[in-house]
Amino acid sequence: MPLDRRDVLKLAGAAAAGFAAPAIAQARPALKIASVETLSGPGSTVNRLWSLGLKYGIEKINAEGGWNGQKIVYAEYDTEGTTGGASQKTQAAIADGAHIIAHGGSSNIGGQITEDVRKWNLRNPAAKVLFFGLGIEALELTGAKCHYHFFRFATNADIRIRALVAGLKAENALGKKVFSINQNYSWGHDIQAALEQSAGENDFTLVDKVLHDVNKIQDFSPYAARIAASGADTVFTGNWGNDLSLLLKAVQAAGLKVRFATTFLDLPGALSSAGSAALGYFHAELWNPQAFGAFGQELWTDYKAKMGTFPSTSEAKSILALLFLQQALKTIPEASKIDVDQIAQALERTSYKAPTGDVTMRAGDHQIAWPIVVSKVEQGAKFATDGTDMGFVPVKVIPGGEVLNTVQASCKMQRPS
């Protein structure tokens, strides 16, 4: 068979690449991503999920060839649950050559890391790093504490409340009287403030609002009594962990006819310990396996096959952040030096086509705009969650731009010139 001109060129090209590849590969550095997370002590079981998701996501990208001709390097650092530990481990990760530091577990620890990263970048302009917030949802991180090298890939209190209110309205499930119960720290305050604002913009009244100690209340029945006394139709809560399942159980035991709108009902342990108390309750989150269609199904089964468990929302959010990053990296020409400012620029320009809609990173404060899935807990759902026969059935997908809060006035971002 005679070779034509095109085939010859192809062969020559392949041969050249084959010879040259090792030399180039050595010259090109690998992208290093460090997961700085609380991996020991209390809270480690929930926080570890962020790391597991990153590990899976990076392996997935590497299986598709990685980036810059190299596999992406992944490393884990344990904050031991303190901001001091987080500071140390952030320094360690930077010393190990990390280009991107990721954290999902705690706004408090995330707040420390973002400050450390900001200062490091000021003092070491030749070796800057990026900080990815996978789950940390405190408003101040894209407000007073915002800076050019921090990106939030998760929602925030404003987005969650806007989405929940819009979703419940569409389902005619909001009612006129709304009760707010939240944990007494920055997250709970954010949710309550978002609700107060939303009450002004929508036709419902906030009949009562409560802030309670975090993870200290054993018996939520007095709060159930207070909800009953308020005559509320719907209860909004940003609670997570025990504070959520105990609250739901107490309300069910009291036989109250209220609906709940939640933000963390999808974390492991919540649905199983709340049991049937959670049925019919609403939830708003950027991830929902059913709303993601074939993509969701694929991730669900492939993750189980590789990691041994079905992906929780935390793991899924880690993975989605990486897919967004992968999309951004594709626009950057391969180079002998990794420039994180270039990656930051690419992230701002990226438009990622998720199965639920377009995703963009807002340049003003680096808050991501994901379409938000409002879902309802039902029995016999397609994706049974948390070892129960219940799952989150999507009722409405709201495009990211519709529920995105405006850039906070407190965010004064210094952009590199």
Added chain:
Amino acid sequence: MTYLLTSLVNGLVFGLLLFMVSAGLTLIFGMMGVLNFAHSSLYMLGAYLGYSIGRWTGFWPALLLAPLAVALLGAFIERYMLRRVHRHGHAQELLLTFGLALIIHEAIKLMYGPYPVEYAIPAELARTAFSVNGFNVPLYRLFIGAVAISMFVSLFLLMRYTRLGLIVRAALSQPLMVESLGHNVGFVFLLVFAIGAALAGLAGAVAGAFYPTGPNMAEDLGSIVFVVVVVGGLGSLEGALVASLAIGLLTTLTVGLDWTLAGALAPFGLSGWAASIGGLFSITLSSLTGSLPFIIMLFVLLFRPAGLMGERS
């Protein structure tokens, strides 16, 4: 009115639950002179055993078997661990119980996983006892209270009116004298520890079905139980009862009170000024509910270090 009534019931029941756990702790303290850090772990163990055994035998036999198993473990801990380190002093005993608490916590996580298990209330108790203006009081809540009360009554009768109780009380205050009278004080201590453990186990088996049974339940309740024992007076059963009920009622009733320091200054016409300062002045009482027991403990330690009914100081 509805709120007050239901809160009173809730507070009483929560107080009684606190008492079930703290009774054993205060008894053991009276005996050893050392706080048993592993006590709330035994409470957690009772809940998990109740859950596991209940899957084989049903709820009621498990309610009997789980405390029994915890009692056996308690006896083992006293006989083969605490007694060995006793001669080295209190610090060693304290460290031993602390280590035990960590081991039990990790063992539970290894065997049952890090998330709560589905320990459900039996169908015959999963009903509403009565309803106040549409607010249901679950039957199981009253059941917890009933178990706690019957436990207190039988314990009180045992300690006060039986020969065994007499020997136990004597052994707690004058061990050497009781021993020289020919009683086996070692066995008495073993018995007290086992009973204390059984009480914690029973509390766990009963409460675990109502509150989530998870690996953090020991820490969650542990600190409050210590507060109860300190406020009530270390070693005093009656003190533990009074402190449990007081803390149970107080934490329940304050949930609905949005009092602030600024509001308290209203009679002096200063509330507007105080509210404008914010900070400490605008903290509502309801947001302090979880910290209230610790604030009470602080004041008790300051003004009555031996506790409300304690003898030691």
